[in-house]
Amino acid sequence: MSLSAPLLVEERDDRVTLRLNRPEAKNAIDQETVDLLHEACARLERSPKVAIVTGSGGVFAAGADIAQLRERRREDALRGINSGIFDRIRRLPMPTIALVDGYALGGGAELAYACDFRVGTPRVKLGNPEAGLGILAAAGATWRLKELVGEPLAKELLLTGRVLDAGEALGVRLLNEVVPQQELDAAGQRWADRITKQAPLAVRLAKSVFHAPAEAHPVIDDIAQAVLFETEDKYQRMTAFLERKKGRS
Known part of the structure; x- marks a missing residue:
């Protein structure tokens, strides 16, 4: 993908970084960005990975x-241009991490809200005007x-259009963490490291169960657990835990 594209995709074995890339427009989300985000989501749905936005x-x-x-009119609103892509991001199989620096306003804030975790810098301005x-x-x-x-x-x-600064957003847990600007990318990788150390299918099913409607519980919890009880990953991880515990006793 061209470095001038409005969305840059940086892929690794267990994670992908989606970087909004319209700095001349403060990364305002246009139709081309939405289209490229849909393409990225399609790949993540086929091959689930942690996503950093x-x-x-x-x-x-x-x-x-x-x-x-x-210039948008009624029919554009009914198409759900931004709501559709943000909901698709929320529904991605594996967790998503928003790295927020500077302005996250309007649709930018809604993109951050759609992610599972939000890490920011002291420069964050977050709100819906x-x-x-x-x-x-x-x-x-x-x-x-x-x-x-x-x-x-x-x-x-x-x-009222009130905009939160980083401290206020952290205080209400709209940000999970605030780090210095120069450490933001590293913090995102650290969060991704934590997630990818867990059993991938357990993380994926836990996210799905968490977002299930209230009436689906507890049946959906039991079904997801039944699937995990049969996995080799569960057996190996529990065996390793018991061996470590035995070694400490």
Whole structure:
């Protein structure tokens, strides 16, 4: 892929980094970026890996591309251009990690909310100013943000346009961790290392069960556990645990 493409994909055996790459537009999410994110998701659905989502130029994403957004009409909204791709990212089989530096506003914030984990820098500015532009945060924030931070703060962000700094976002666990800017990429790899040390199928099923509707529990938990009980990975990991415990006694 060209280094001038609006999304750069950096792939390793057990993880992939998706880097928004429109620094001249503060990584505003345009239609081409959405199309490339769909292509990346299709690959991750076929070959599940941990995904790290980040930006270039010291910005995560300042929002959707306003020039394109201004020209969109009813049929465009009903197509769910951004809501569709962000929901697809949320549903990826393996965990996703957003590395947030600088602005994550509007659609950029909603992309971060769609990820399983968010690691930021002290420069983070996170929020949903859509109402000030005559629209609403329709790509996930109106329902996902309440799940993440609770109704009172979610309403404050959505209805007043308040923007959180890094300390505030960390305080309400909208960020899982704050690290110096120069350590952000390394922090993302560290989070990916933690995840990939776990049993891959156990992580994948745990994520699926976590997001299952309430009425599916506890049946779906028992079925997922039944699958894992039959795996060689479970047997080997438990055997290794017991051997280590025996060695310490």
